[in-house]
Amino acid sequence: xxxxxxxxxxxxxxxxxxxxxxxxxxxxxxxxxxxxxxxxxxxxxxxxxxxxxxxxxxxxxxxxxxxxxxxxxxxxxxxxxxxxxxxxxxxxxxxxxxxxxxxxxxxxxxxxxxxxxxxxxxxxxxxxxxxxxxxxxxxxxxxxxxxxxxxxxxxxxxxxxxxxxxxxxxxxxxxxxxxxxxxxxxxxxxxxxxxxxxxxxxxxxxxxxxxxxxxxxxxxxxxxxxxxxxxxxxxxxxxxxxxxxxxxxxxxxxxxxxxxxxxxxxxxxxxxxxxxxxxxxxxxxxxxxxxxxxxxxxxxxxxxxxxxxxxxxxxxxxxxxxxxxxxxxxxxxxxxxxxxxxxxxxxxxxxxxxxxxxxxxxxxxxxxxxxxxxxxxxxxxxxxxxxxxxxxxxxxxxxxxxxxxxxxxxxxxxxxxxxxxxxxxxxxxxxxxxxxxxxxxxxxxxxxxxxxxxxxxxxxxxxxxxxxxxxxxxxxxxxxxxxxxxxxxxxxxxxxxxxxxxxxxxxxxxxxxxxxxxxxxxxxxxxxxxxxxxxxxxxxxxxxxxxxxxxxxxxxxxxx
Amino acid sequence: xxxxxxxxxxxxxxxxxxxxxxxxxxxxxxxxxxxxxxxxxxxxxxxxxxxxxxxxxxxxxxxxxxxxxxxxxxxxxxxxxxxxxxxxxxxxxxxxxxxxxxxxxxxxxxxxxxxxxxxxxxxxxxxxxxxxxxxxxxxxxxxxxxxxxxxxxxxxxxxxxxxxxxxxxxxxxxxxxxxxxxxxxxxxxxxxxxxxxxxxxxxxxxxxxxxxxxxxxxxxxxxxxxxxxxxxxxxxxxxxxxxxxxxxxxxxxxxxxxxxxxxxxxxxxxxxxxxxxxxxxxxxxxxxxxxxxxxxxxxxxxxxxxxxxxxxxxxxxxxxxxxxxxxxxxxxxxxxxxxxxxxxxxxxxxxxxxxxxxxxxxxxxxxxxxxxxxxxxxxxxxxxxxxxxxxxxxxxxxxxxxxxxxxxxxxxxxxxxxxxxxxxxx
Numbered sequence: 011x012x013x014x015x016x017x018x019x020x021x022x023x024x025x026x027x028x029x030x031x032x033x034x035x036x037x038x039x040x041x042x043x044x045x046x047x048x049x050x051x052x053x054x055x056x057x058x059x060x061x062x063x064x065x066x067x068x069x070x071x072x073x074x075x076x077x078x079x080x081x082x083x084x085x086x087x088x089x090x091x092x093x094x095x096x097x098x099x100x101x102x103x104x105x106x107x108x109x110x111x112x113x114x115x116x117x118x119x120x121x122x123x124x125x126x127x128x129x130x131x132x133x134x135x136x137x138x139x140x141x142x143x144x145x146x147x148x149x150x151x152x153x154x155x156x157x158x159x160x161x162x163x164x165x166x167x168x169x170x171x172x173x174x175x176x177x178x179x180x181x182x183x184x185x186x187x188x189x190x191x192x193x194x195x196x197x198x199x200x201x202x203x204x205x206x207x208x209x210x211x212x213x214x215x216x217x218x219x220x221x222x223x224x225x226x227x228x229x230x231x232x233x234x235x236x237x238x239x240x241x242x243x244x245x246x247x248x249x250x251x252x253x254x255x256x257x258x259x260x261x262x263x264x265x266x267x268x269x270x271x272x273x274x275x276x277x278x279x280x281x282x283x284x285x286x287x288x289x290x291x292x293x294x295x296x297x298x299x300x301x302x303x304x305x306x307x308x309x310x311x312x313x314x315x316x317x318x319x320x321x322x323x324x325x326x327x328x329x330x331x332x333x334x335x336x337x338x339x340x341x342x343x344x345x346x347x348x349x350x351x352x353x354x355x356x357x358x359x360x361x362x363x364x365x366x367x368x369x370x371x372x373x374x375x376x377x378x379x380x381x382x383x384x385x386x387x388x389x390x391x392x393x394x395x396x397x398x399x400x401x402x403x404x405x406x407x408x409x410x411x412x413x414x415x416x417x418x419x420x421x422x423x424x425x426x427x428x429x430x431x432x433x434x435x436x437x438x439x440x441x442x443x444x445x446x447x448x449x450x451x452x453x454x455x456x457x458x459x460x461x462x463x464x465x466x467x468x469x470x471x472x473x474x475x476x477x478x479x480x481x482x483x484x485x486x487x488x489x490x491x492x493x494x495x496x497x498x499x500x501x502x503x504x505x506x507x508x509x510x511x512x513x514x515x516x517x518x519x520x521x522x523x524x525x526x527x528x529x530x531x532x533x534x535x536x537x538x539x540x541x542x543x544x545x546x547x548x549x550x551x552x553x554x555x556x557x558x559x560x561x562x563x564x565x566x567x568x569x570x
Numbered sequence: 571x572x573x574x575x576x577x578x579x580x581x582x583x584x585x586x587x588x589x590x591x592x593x594x595x596x597x598x599x600x601x602x603x604x605x606x607x608x609x610x611x612x613x614x615x616x617x618x619x620x621x622x623x624x625x626x627x628x629x630x631x632x633x634x635x636x637x638x639x640x641x642x643x644x645x646x647x648x649x650x651x652x653x654x655x656x657x658x659x660x661x662x663x664x665x666x667x668x669x670x671x672x673x674x675x676x677x678x679x680x681x682x683x684x685x686x687x688x689x690x691x692x693x694x695x696x697x698x699x700x701x702x703x704x705x706x707x708x709x710x711x712x713x714x715x716x717x718x719x720x721x722x723x724x725x726x727x728x729x730x731x732x733x734x735x736x737x738x739x740x741x742x743x744x745x746x747x748x749x750x751x752x753x754x755x756x757x758x759x760x761x762x763x764x765x766x767x768x769x770x771x772x773x774x775x776x777x778x779x780x781x782x783x784x785x786x787x788x789x790x791x792x793x794x795x796x797x798x799x800x801x802x803x804x805x806x807x808x809x810x811x812x813x814x815x816x817x818x819x820x821x822x823x824x825x826x827x828x829x830x831x832x833x834x835x836x837x838x839x840x841x842x843x844x845x846x847x848x849x850x851x852x853x854x855x856x857x858x859x860x861x862x863x864x865x866x867x868x869x870x871x872x873x874x875x876x877x878x879x880x881x882x883x884x885x886x887x888x889x890x891x892x893x894x895x896x897x898x899x900x901x902x903x904x905x906x907x908x909x910x911x912x913x914x915x916x917x918x919x920x921x922x923x924x925x926x927x928x929x930x931x932x933x934x935x936x937x938x939x940x941x942x943x944x945x946x947x948x949x950x951x952x953x954x955x956x957x958x959x960x961x962x963x964x965x966x967x968x969x970x971x972x973x974x975x976x977x978x979x980x981x982x983x984x985x986x987x988x989x990x991x992x993x994x995x996x
Contacts, residue, residue, distance in 0.1 A: 031848065031852065034843065096587070100636060186591070366786040520594045521590050522586075527633060529865065535857030561596070565890055567890055
């Protein structure tokens with residue numbers, strides 16, 4: 011039968027083979043998005059005092075490693091530091107010969123070795139100097155900053171990035187703690203959120219469309235089927251048939267509450283034949299198991315309703331992102347049908363091949379029909395708005411329809427900073443967290459104090475005489491931040507919370523501002539994961555801060 | 571004014587952050603812990619074994635070397651494949667076909683001054699208890715449940731209550747796509763791999779009759795081509811999932827069958843995925859899990875902070891989610907417990923069907939079991955004479971062979987120990 015075949019047409023390319031294990035997650039579209047991206051790493055910004063040449067930047071380099079491997083288009087390392095002895099004890103992308111050379115150049119060289127498809131660039135300069143060139147930042151799709159860094163460098167960088175819509179990740183990895191925050195654009199919509207496949211099933215058993223009703227009606231009297239046929243009726247058709255029977259004896263109503271559903275489930279179960287050699291029927295087992303999950307009227311998830319109600323969705327303009335044009339068309343669809351477009355996928359079930367395929371075709375045809383309706387609305391909107399941009403791709407509309415129940419819009423926030431200007435919501439989150447005995451918020455606060463200490467050292471012009479481990483500096487900034495927390499808290503923060511903050515500071519200071527390789531490597535993994543999600547616009551990114559505690563092997567997320 | 575203290579030796583400036591952490595008391599460390607040179611010495615003299623030099627193993631070797639461990643051994647039987655290069659960063663295009671353990675060990679040893687990494691290319695089963703006894707801690711980055719179970723039961727059987735040195739902490743990591751887990755096992759003292767077996771249930775197999783007669787999914791057509799068509803048409807060739815010609819043949823056969831049944835979606839990528847049981851894998855998840863395991867090794871070797879008690883799961887699809895908890899040690903664990911594990915069975919099931927079900931049940935996952943009661947052998951695969959003599963039992967019903975509530979001992983050539991189950995008729 012299959013003796014010869016055109017191998018070139020079927021076999022994967024060497025690039026597909028190399029990236030096979032990740033293409034199974036984000037597919038060719040995600041890969042293309044990565045290959046179109048250049049990532050900027052700002053890895054240090056001058057000395058942190060007399061005994062510290064600057065941030066060692068291992069978490070940043072490890073993040074890049076995890077992005078170079080899957081094949082981003084390119085990266086830029088900005089790092090004015092030269093390689094010291096202590097870099098060699100913590101940074102894998104440096105070697106003995108690197109001592110005394112530019113750290114930007116050396117890490118760039120050794121990172122490039124791990125994937126020849128990726129372009130690498132380096133600057134042994136401060137980021138502030140590079141920002142003088144207005145063309146510098148726009149070459150990048152994402153900025154990663156290794157903290158702690160002084161505010162006069164971080165603030166303008168974050169500001170320009172926000173104006174350009176470029177996401178920023180700000181990282182700390184100090185001793186056993188790490189913390190990072192992401193600054194996303196003001197609106198960051200995601201279509202391919204990759205929900206759990208179980209949650210994406212939409213079978214429409216309570217509001218079937220005419221073709222599905224007809225398929226169930228066409229089914230013969232179950233009693234007339236022989237055992238083989240009876241044991242192979244797809245469970246969806248069984249449920250539709252039994253629902254009709256149920257309605258006849260319940261004033262035309264489908265099972266509504268839990269009690270009725272369990273009654274209905276027992277009824278379904280009782281219809282299985284047990285006289286056969288197997289003593290039961292798999293398709294009836296499947297039908298009974300599906301009752302609680304699938305016999306429910308369609309309801310729009312509140313997160314989708316919120317998106318429909320957003321101003322961007324209600325007030326389209328010629329410059330609206332494609333996302334909002336399609337979202338608006340889907341909203342129109344929902345308003346006229348009270349359901350979202352059918353995703354069209356059908357779970358596997360016990361059935362004869364031909365019966366399953368014809369049922370699958372009914373679902374696929376309906377999904378196609380829904381996509382066509384949404385597409386027509388999109389085209390109408392495009393022409394009404396007089397958009398100058400190229401027409402939205404059919405494929406994009408189709409993917410959107412399939413994922414309509416799981417789309418997401420993240421509202422980007424600035425990199426958090428505990429200050430007098432922090433907003434109410436941030437204070438509330440911090441306050442709530444500090445009242446919990448096991449919260450990791452104290453570790454976040456310790457990182458904030460470190461930022462303040464470093465800011466003072468770097469801004470003082472006295473880098474030669476101050477130390478990042480100076481107890482006086484730590485005490486004064488701790489007192490200042492505790493005072494802020496006290497004011498924000500009304501009654502002041504409790505003794506327990508104070509003790510936890512003291513402990514977190516002590517743990518953080520054990521490393522004197524330095525990195526441990528394990529914690530930086532782990533942090534580089536987490537940060538790269540977020541970078542991949544932001545660059546591919548797939549999965550759901552962090553919103554907006556994560557703290558990892560390597561002492562107690564735990565992490566937490568906060569919206570600050 | 572004074573850049574680096576002049577008395578500092580290279581070692582001290584090289585390991586500055588690490589030595590700082592090991593030389594200062596910490597608020598979360600045990601109260602009795604004494605920071606300083608003794609702790610540093612304990613770290614540097616700890617001999618560590620790494621099992622697996624793949625996605626996790628490459629990261630683990632790097633992390634251990636940069637955590638100050640000086641004597642590291644690594645075991646892996648595999649050679650480097652092109653599909654490893656998207657995450658196994660110690661390997662290059664030119665290394666394809668070479669043994670992973672050797673290339674990885676050489677790379678890290680060259681990059682990090684002062685560390686010795688000893689590779690062994692082969693199976694963990696090649697080594698005996700004397701070999702495993704030389705290590706302080708064993709760390710696993712494996713993709714096979716079977717290998718994990720083997721090392722777990724081996725380490726548990728090595729524990730001698732009179733000799734604290736015989737207790738080898740086992741740190742295990744695993745990943746799949748954006749998810750993973752890290753766990754710490756203190757053999758005989760805490761929940762073991764076998765106690766947690768049902769948390770890692772195998773994917774249910776597609777019934778043979780579906781594959782043979784009523785395919786509905788592209789995967790069913792691929793299974794047919796792989797399991798049935800190959801046997802019929804090419805039974806003289808041993809199927810090799812790494813041979814492109816073999817995969818292409820299966821792909822084409824599957825494609826043709828799919829067309830006959832009007833099934834869409836058979837692709838080359840899916841064919842490879844099904845026949846090789848490919849699990850998606852990315853660099854970033856490996857980095858998270860590998861670093862979390864090596865962080866535990868560092869903490870156990872130095873006591874500088876409490877170690878994980880005993881399980882951390884990680885999921886990165888939606889933000890960053892971890893859940894740290896204590897998995898339960900089970901009294902009826904077939905490996906570390908002393909009670910037989912209860913199992914509900916249908917008394918009318920044949921012994922043959924029961925044996926097959928052990929392969930799929932989450933709590934057993936035994937592919938080639940032999941079994942006996944205290945009085946008699948129910949089924950024995952080896953030697954051939956015994957197999958022949960016990961074969962007729964396969965078609966007998968369980969109730970004809972054993973009593974309700976009777977205990978059976980199950981052995982499987984993949985493991986060194988017997989699994990005890992108490993069979994309750996339902």
